[in-house]
Amino acid sequence: MAADAGQGGAGPLYGRVALIGLGLIASSMAHAMRAAGLCRHIAGHAPSAATRAVARELFCDSVHDTAAGAAAGADLVVLAVPVGAMGAVAAAIAPALTPGATVTDVGSVKQAVVAAVAPHVPPGVHFIPGHPIAGTEHSGPRSGFATLFRNRWWLLTPLPGTDPAALARLRALCEGMGANVDAMDPAHHDLVLAVTSHVPHLIAYTMVGVADDLRRVTDSEVIRYSAAGFRDFTRIAASDPVMWRDVFLTNKDATLDILGRFTEELFALQRAIRLGDGPHLHAYFTRTRAIRRGIIEAGQDTAAPDFGRAAAAAGGEGVPQAVALPGQRR
Amino acid sequence: MAADAGQGGAGPLYGRVALIGLGLIASSMAHAMRAAGLCRHIAGHAPSAATRAVARELFCDSVHDTAAGAAAGADLVVLAVPVGAMGAVAAAIAPALTPGATVTDVGSVKQAVVAAVAPHVPPGVHFIPGHPIAGTEHSGPRSGFATLFRNRWWLLTPLPGTDPAALARLRALCEGMGANVDAMDPAHHDLVLAVTSHVPHLIAYTMVGVADDLRRVTDSEVIRYSAAGFRDFTRIAASDPVMWRDVFLTNKDATLDILGRFTEELFALQRAIRLGDGPHLHAYFTRTRAIRRGIIEAGQDTAAPDFGRAAAAAGGEGVPQAVALPGQRR
Numbered sequence: 001m002a003a004d005a006g007q008g009g010a011g012p013l014y015g016r017v018a019l020i021g022l023g024l025i026a027s028s029m030a031h032a033m034r035a036a037g038l039c040r041h042i043a044g045h046a047p048s049a050a051t052r053a054v055a056r057e058l059f060c061d062s063v064h065d066t067a068a069g070a071a072a073g074a075d076l077v078v079l080a081v082p083v084g085a086m087g088a089v090a091a092a093i094a095p096a097l098t099p100g101a102t103v104t105d106v107g108s109v110k111q112a113v114v115a116a117v118a119p120h121v122p123p124g125v126h127f128i129p130g131h132p133i134a135g136t137e138h139s140g141p142r143s144g145f146a147t148l149f150r151n152r153w154w155l156l157t158p159l160p161g162t163d164p165a166a167l168a169r170l171r172a173l174c175e176g177m178g179a180n181v182d183a184m185d186p187a188h189h190d191l192v193l194a195v196t197s198h199v200p201h202l203i204a205y206t207m208v209g210v211a212d213d214l215r216r217v218t219d220s221e222v223i224r225y226s227a228a229g230f231r232d233f234t235r236i237a238a239s240d241p242v243m244w245r246d247v248f249l250t251n252k253d254a255t256l257d258i259l260g261r262f263t264e265e266l267f268a269l270q271r272a273i274r275l276g277d278g279p280h281l282h283a284y285f286t287r288t289r290a291i292r293r294g295i296i297e298a299g300q301d302t303a304a305p306d307f308g309r310a311a312a313a314a315g316g317e318g319v320p321q322a323v324a325l326p327g328q329r330r
Numbered sequence: 331m332a333a334d335a336g337q338g339g340a341g342p343l344y345g346r347v348a349l350i351g352l353g354l355i356a357s358s359m360a361h362a363m364r365a366a367g368l369c370r371h372i373a374g375h376a377p378s379a380a381t382r383a384v385a386r387e388l389f390c391d392s393v394h395d396t397a398a399g400a401a402a403g404a405d406l407v408v409l410a411v412p413v414g415a416m417g418a419v420a421a422a423i424a425p426a427l428t429p430g431a432t433v434t435d436v437g438s439v440k441q442a443v444v445a446a447v448a449p450h451v452p453p454g455v456h457f458i459p460g461h462p463i464a465g466t467e468h469s470g471p472r473s474g475f476a477t478l479f480r481n482r483w484w485l486l487t488p489l490p491g492t493d494p495a496a497l498a499r500l501r502a503l504c505e506g507m508g509a510n511v512d513a514m515d516p517a518h519h520d521l522v523l524a525v526t527s528h529v530p531h532l533i534a535y536t537m538v539g540v541a542d543d544l545r546r547v548t549d550s551e552v553i554r555y556s557a558a559g560f561r562d563f564t565r566i567a568a569s570d571p572v573m574w575r576d577v578f579l580t581n582k583d584a585t586l587d588i589l590g591r592f593t594e595e596l597f598a599l600q601r602a603i604r605l606g607d608g609p610h611l612h613a614y615f616t617r618t619r620a621i622r623r624g625i626i627e628a629g630q631d632t633a634a635p636d637f638g639r640a641a642a643a644a645g646g647e648g649v650p651q652a653v654a655l656p657g658q659r660r
Contacts, residue, residue, distance in 0.1 A: 084608075108558075133554075133555045133557050133558045134557060135557075135558070136635030136636050137622070137635065137636075138635050143635070147640070152557055153554050153555055153557075155555075182554070191546060191547060192547050192551050192552075192555060193555070193558060195540070195541050195544060195547050195552060195560070196541070196551075196552055196555045196556055196558045196559065196560040197555075197558030197559040197560065198559075199537065199540075200537055200558075200559040200560045200562070200563055201559050202596075202599060202603075203533055203537060203596070204559075204562070205599070205614060205615055205618050206592060206595045206596045206599060207529065207530055207533060207592060208618040208621050208622075209595055209614060209617070209618055210525070210529075210588065210591050210592050210595050211525050211526070211621065212617065212618065212620075212621055213591075213595075214525060214588075214591065216521060217521060217522050217525050219621065219624065221522050221526075222522075222525060222526055222621065223621065223624040223625050223628045223630060224463075224483050224512070224628060224630065225463045225483055225485075225522060225523070225526045225527070226526055226625045226630050226631065227463050227464060227465075227482055227483075227630050227631075228438075228463045228465070228523060228526045228527030229526065229527040229528075229530040229531050229534075229566050230525070230526040230527060230530050231625050231630060231631045232530070232534070232562050232563070232565060232566055233530055233562070234618075234621055234622040234625055234631070235562060235622065235631075235636075235637060236559050236562055237615075237618040237619075237621075237622065238618070238619045238622035238623075239615075241611075241612050241615035241616045241619075242612065244611070244615050245608050245611040245612045245615060248602075248603045248611055249603070249606055249608055249611070252603055252604070252606070255603060256600065256603060256604060258540065258544075259596075259600055261540050261543075261544065262536060262537060262540050263593075263596070265536045265539055265540050265543075266532075266533070266536045266589075266593070269532060269535070269536060270586065270589055272578075273532075273578045273579070273582055273585060273586060274582070274586060276579055276582070278414075278575050278576075278579055281571075281574070281575040281578055281579070282571050282572065282575045284535060284539060285535055285567075285569075285571035285574050285575060286571045287539070287542065288535050288538040288539055288542065288564075288567040288568070289567075289568045289571075290542075291538050291541065291542055291549065291552065291553065291564055291567075292467070292538075292564040292565065292567065292568035293568075294549065294553040295553050295556045295561050295564055298553045298554060300553065300554065300556050300557050300561060301556065301557075301561045301564070301565075301639065302639050305466030305467065305468050305473070306466050306467075306565075306637075307565060307636075307637035307638070307639050308637070308638060308639060309631065309632050309637050309638060310477065
C-alpha cells in the first residue's frame with residue numbers, strides 16, 4: 001500500500017502537512033511522520049500562544065498565528081481540534097486551501113464532523129474524514145510520541161465519490177505511522193465508537209463522580225483502596241474534558257442508544273443480585289472473559305497482570321511471574 | 331511494628347501456616363511469606379487435586395486432601411476460598427484448631443464472612459477477618475507472585491474483644507509481605523469496597539456484556555477498536571466468576587446502595603446529553619481528574635500513559651516519552 005502510493009524510499013508522501021490543533025494526536029502525528037520521513041514540512045497552528053511555543057520547540061517546522069496561515073499551500077491539512085470546533089476551523093481555512101489538497105480530521109465522531117466541515121470544503125479539495133483509535137489519558141503538545149499509532153486502527157470514513165488516489169495516499173500516511181487502516185460508513189463508525197469508547201468513558205466518569213461525592217466514604221479511602229478495581233476507571237476519566245463534552249454533544253443518538261442497552265443489562269444484573277440469583281450472575285461473569293482473550297490475541301492489549309503496571313512503575317522490579325518462581329523448598 | 335511482634339531477624343512470626351484455598355491470593359502469600367522468612371512451614375489444601383499438585387510443586391511444604399488436615403497444628407489458618415464457601419470451610423477445620431491459633435480470611439466481603447465463620451471458631455482461637463486490597467485478573471495457583479501485596483493496603487476488621495497480641499502478630503505478617511495495614515469496622519469495609527471494587531466490577535461486566543450482545547456491531551469490531559477505552563473495562567471483567575458471584579450475593583445491601591447512586595448520576599448525565607447541556611458535562615468531566623491525580627500521588631497506580639502498557643507489551647520498545655523527544659529539525 002505504502003509503496004503504491006509513493007513511499008518506500010521514493011520520498012515523502014506529502015510536501016507540506018498542516019496540523020490545526022496541536023494536542024496529543026497532532027503532536028504524535030508530527031513525531032511519527034518525521035520519524036518515518038512521510039512529509040517535507042510540518043506546519044502547525046493552535047489558538048494558545050503557549051501551545052504554539054511548545055510545538056515550535058518540539059515538533060513543528062513552522063508555527064502560525066492563524067489556522068489559514070498554517071493551511072496555506074499545504075498538501076494535507078489535518079483538523080485535530082475538539083469536534084465542536086471543527087466547523088469554525090474549516091470555515092477559517094477554506095480560503096487558503098489549494099485545489100488538489102486533502103483535508104482530513106481526527107475527531108472521535110464522524111457524522112457531525114462531516115456535517116460541520118463538508119460545506120466549507122472548496123471544489124477540487126479532497127475531504128476524507130478519519131479517526132485514529134489511539135490515545136492516552138494525557139493531553140497537550142508535550143504528550144505526543146511517535147509510536148502512539150503503532151498497531152492501532154485508523155478508521156477512514158470516505159464520502160461517496162472520494163478520489164481513489166487521494167484516499168490511497170492518506171491511507172499510506174496512516175500506515176506509514178504504524179497504523180492499520182479500515183474504511184467504514186460514518187454512521188456505523190459512530191455506533192461502533194459509542195460501544196467501544198463513548199459509553200465506556202461516560203460510565204467511567206460517572207463511577208469516579210459517585211466515589212468522589214459519597215460522604216460516607218472519604219476521598220482518601222477511595223484513593224487508598226483503589227487497587228481493588230476502581231483505579232482502572234480513573235484513567236479514562238482523566239481524559240480531556242472539552243474533547244469529551246463535544247463527543248457526547250455530537251454523538252448523542254448512538255450514545256443514548258448504547259446507554260439504554262447498558263441500563264437495561266445493569267438493571268437485569270441488579271435484579272439478580274436483589275433476588276440472590278447466583279447462576280445468572282455466574283453465567284454472565286463467565287462469558288465476558290472471552291472478549292478479553294480476543295483483545296489480547298488481537299494485540300490490542302497486554303496479557304500481563306494489571307496491564308503490566310508493575311513494570312511501568314518499577315522499571316522491571318516487582319514484575320509478576322506468570323509461572324513458577326525458582327528456589328522453592330519442599 | 332514488625333520488630334515488636336518478633337520479626338526483624340528474630341525468626342519467623344508463625345510456625346505452621348495453613349492456606350485453605352490455593353488461588354491467586356494464597357499462592358502469592360506463600361511466595362511472599364517464604365521470600366521474607368515469615369513462617370517455618372506452609373501447609374495447603376484445595377478441593378481440586380490438580381491445584382494441589384501445582385501447589386506442591388510451586389509453593390507448599392505440605393499439601394493435604396482435607397482442609398482439616400492442613401489446619402491441624404497450624405499457628406495461623408488463612409481462609410482463601412470464595413466468600414460463599416467460608417462457612418463450610420470453617421465448620422470443616424474447627425475440630426482441628428488448637429487454642430492460641432489465629433484464623434484469618436482474605437474475602438472481599440467482611441460482614442458475611444464474620445456471620446459465616448465466627449460461630450464455628452472454638453474458644454481460645456483468635457478469629458481476625460482480613461482483606462488484602464490486591465489482585466490481578468488472573469486466577470489459580472500459578473498466578474501468584476511474591477510482590478502482589480507490596481505497597482497495597484491490607485484491611486483487618488477485628489471483632490470486639492480481639493486479643494491485641496494476636497492482632498499485632500497478624501499485622502506484622504501483612505507488613506512483612508510488603509502491605510500497609512488499616513483496621514476498620516466490617517460494615518464500613520463493605521461500603522468502601524462496594525465503591526472501590528464491587529460496583530466498578532459490576533459495571534465493567536455489564537459494559538462488556540452489552541458490547542458482546544450488540545448485533546449491529548460485531549465482536550471483531552469491538553476487539554479491534556477496543557483501544558478507544560473499552561479495553562480498560564475488560565481486564566476486571568475477566569476476573570474469577572465464582573469469586574464475583576459470591577461478592578454480589580453476600581454484599582448485596584452496600585452494592586445495591588452504591589448502584590442506586592451510580593444510576594442516579596448516570597441518568598443526570600444522560601439527561602445533560604439529551605438536552606445538549608455542555609457546561610454540565612464539562613464541569614463533571616473536569617472534577618473527576620483530581621481523583622486520578624490522588625491515586626497516582628498515593629502510589630496506587632502508575633502515571634505512565636495507558637498504565638504503561640507499551641512497556642509491558644514491548645519490553646521497553648515504544649515507551650511513550652512524557653516530554654520532549656530529541657532530534658527535532660526546525
